[in-house]
Amino acid sequence: xxxxxxxxxxxxxxxxxxxxxxxxxxxxxxxxxxxxxxxxxxxxxxxxxxxxxxxxxxxxxxxxxxxxxxxxxxxxxxxxxxxxxxxxxxxxxxxxxxxxxxxxxxxxxxxxxxxxxxxxxxxxxxxxxxxxxxxxxxxxxxxxxxxxxxxxxxxxxxxxxxxxxxxxxxxxxxxxxxxx
Amino acid sequence: xxxxxxxxxxxxxxxxxxxxxxxxxxxxxxxxxxxxxxxxxxxxxxxxxxxxxxxxxxxxxxxxxxxxxxxxxxxxxxxxxxxxxxxxxxxxxxxxxxxxxxxxxxxxxxxxxx
Numbered sequence: 126x127x128x129x130x131x132x133x134x135x136x137x138x139x140x141x142x143x144x145x146x147x148x149x150x151x152x153x154x155x156x157x158x159x160x161x162x163x164x165x166x167x168x169x170x171x172x173x174x175x176x177x178x179x180x181x182x183x184x185x186x187x188x189x190x191x192x193x194x195x196x197x198x199x200x201x202x203x204x205x206x207x208x209x210x211x212x213x214x215x216x217x218x219x220x221x222x223x224x225x226x227x228x229x230x231x232x233x234x235x236x237x238x239x240x241x242x243x244x245x246x247x248x249x250x251x252x253x254x255x256x257x258x259x260x261x262x263x264x265x266x267x268x269x270x271x272x273x274x275x276x277x278x279x280x281x282x283x284x285x286x287x288x289x290x291x292x293x294x295x296x297x298x299x300x301x302x303x304x305x
Numbered sequence: 306x307x308x309x310x311x312x313x314x315x316x317x318x319x320x321x322x323x324x325x326x327x328x329x330x331x332x333x334x335x336x337x338x339x340x341x342x343x344x345x346x347x348x349x350x351x352x353x354x355x356x357x358x359x360x361x362x363x364x365x366x367x368x369x370x371x372x373x374x375x376x377x378x379x380x381x382x383x384x385x386x387x388x389x390x391x392x393x394x395x396x397x398x399x400x401x402x403x404x405x406x407x408x409x410x411x412x413x414x415x416x417x418x419x
Binding site: 189191195197 | 317333348349350352354357359363364370382
C-alpha cells in the first residue's frame, strides 16, 4: 500500500530559503514529510514529528559528491533530495547534529555560489545585446523579432534585480555576525 | 605569490581546529568528532562549513588529501597537514599561548591588589 501523498507548488527565492526551512518543519510537525523539493513539493503522510530542515546550495564539489554526502550523514543529517544544486537535509529536532553552517563565511558562500550562477547568465545575455541592438535598428527587421529584443532587456533587468537582492542578503548575514 | 606562514594568522577558530585535528591523517568525520570533543571551546563544526573549508585549505596548500579509509563499506577521504600547514598551526599555537599567558598574568596581578 502506498503512503498518502500531498503535492504543493511553491516558488521560493534563493534568499528566502530559511523561510522555506521553517515551512518544511511546520509540514513535518503536521505529519507531512518531504519526499521531493524544488517548486513542486511532494510530501508523504507519517507520524507528526519535530524536525529540522536545512538547505544547502552547491554548484561544484571540489572533494567530490561522495565526500559531500558522507560528511552530512556523519554529522547526523539525512539527505532528502536535490533540486538544481539545492540540497535538502533533515534531522530530528532533538538530535545533536550541529548546524550545517557554523561560521559566517560558509553561510555567505552559499549565496555567493548562487550569485555566480546568476552572473554567468547575465554575462551570456549581455554578450548578445550589441547584436540585438544592431538587429533592432534595421528597418527591414520584422516587429516580432524586435519584441524579442525587448524581452531580452526585461530579462536582463530581472537578473540584475535578483542579483542586487542576493547581495543585500549576503551583506545582512555578514552584518548580523558583526553585531553578535 | 605563495603566502608565508605568518600571513595566515590569526586563524579563524574553526580553521585552527581543523588544522590541529589533522596533525595526524584523519577523515572529515574524525575532524567533526574532535571538534565536538573540545567542549570548552564553544566551537561547533557543521558539515557544510567543513566541506567548504577543506576545499579552501587544500587550495591554500595547508592540507592535502591522503587516500581513503575503509570502515566497513563506508569509504571516507583522508586529509593531512602539509609542512606549510604544520608551520601555520605551530605559529598560531604560540600566538594563542602568548595571549593566554598575558591574560593570566593580568588576572593574577588583579588578585594581588584585591
